[in-house]
Amino acid sequence: MDVHNKDQRRKNMRAIKSADTSIEVRVRKMLWHAGYRYRLNVKNLPGTPDIYLPKYRAAIQINGCLWHGHNCPQFVLPKTRTEFWKAKILSNAQRDLRNINESRQQNVRVLLIWECAIRGNGRLEPDYLLKLISRWLTTDDSLSVIDKQGIRSAPQEDLEAQFNKALN
Numbered sequence: 001m002d003v004h005n006k007d008q009r010r011k012n013m014r015a016i017k018s019a020d021t022s023i024e025v026r027v028r029k030m031l032w033h034a035g036y037r038y039r040l041n042v043k044n045l046p047g048t049p050d051i052y053l054p055k056y057r058a059a060i061q062i063n064g065c066l067w068h069g070h071n072c073p074q075f076v077l078p079k080t081r082t083e084f085w086k087a088k089i090l091s092n093a094q095r096d097l098r099n100i101n102e103s104r105q106q107n108v109r110v111l112l113i114w115e116c117a118i119r120g121n122g123r124l125e126p127d128y129l130l131k132l133i134s135r136w137l138t139t140d141d142s143l144s145v146i147d148k149q150g151i152r153s154a155p156q157e158d159l160e161a162q163f164n165k166a167l168n
Contacts, residue, residue: 021062021064022119023064023115023118023119024050024051024062026118026126027050027051027060027062027113027118027129027133028040028051030126030129030130030133031051031053031130034134036053036137037053037055038051038052038053038054039051039053039054042059045059045103045106045108046098046100046103046106047059047095047096047099047100047103049061049103049110050062052108053137056109056137057107057108058108058109058110058111058137059108059109059110059111060111060113060133061096061099061100061111061112061113062113062115062118063096063113063114063115064115065114065115065116066089066115067089067092068089068092068096069089069090069092070114070116070147072116072147072148073116073120073121074115074116077089096112096159097159097160100112100143100159104142104143109140109141109142109143110142110143110144111133111143111144111146112143112144112145112146112154112159113129113133113145113146113147114146114147114148116147116148117129117147117148120148122148124148124150129146132146132150132151133146135151136151141153143155143159145159
């Protein structure tokens with residue numbers, strides 16, 4: 001049973017932003033103060049990545065753990081309308097994978113940062129997060145992931161398995 005009435009739930013859901021979220025702004029400020037220059041939400045790149053660093057041909061996508069099905073403690077499948085949310089989150093994950101694949105085909109490297117690395121229990125310290133991003137920018141890894149465990153290169157198959165594990 002939902003703890004909010006229908007009107008309150010609608011108001012809450014409408015307040016959720018798709019761009020300029022607090023976690024995106026934190027990462028952008030961190031990068032800007034470190035001297036990195038970037039473009040926001042570049043429309044001609046697959047998935048309009050949150051941050052694009054042209055100098056490095058690198059896109060940074062910052063995903064919320066709930067909305068994109070990250071297998072971590074911050075992801076809890078809603079108890080109401082479970083089938084709807086499962087389908088919604090699965091379609092988000094499939095779109096993410098498709099956009100990552102298309103970006104890599106265009107020789108754009110992708111760094112996926114999960115919300116749990118930025119906020120919540122076990123989050124990474126901002127200086128450490130910046131160090132991980134900076135280190136990745138100087139590598140030639142085409143796809144890497146940062147979560148609360150740190151950074152790792154991630155073959156696309158690993159991402160697919162992670163999404164499937166969260167939704168099963």
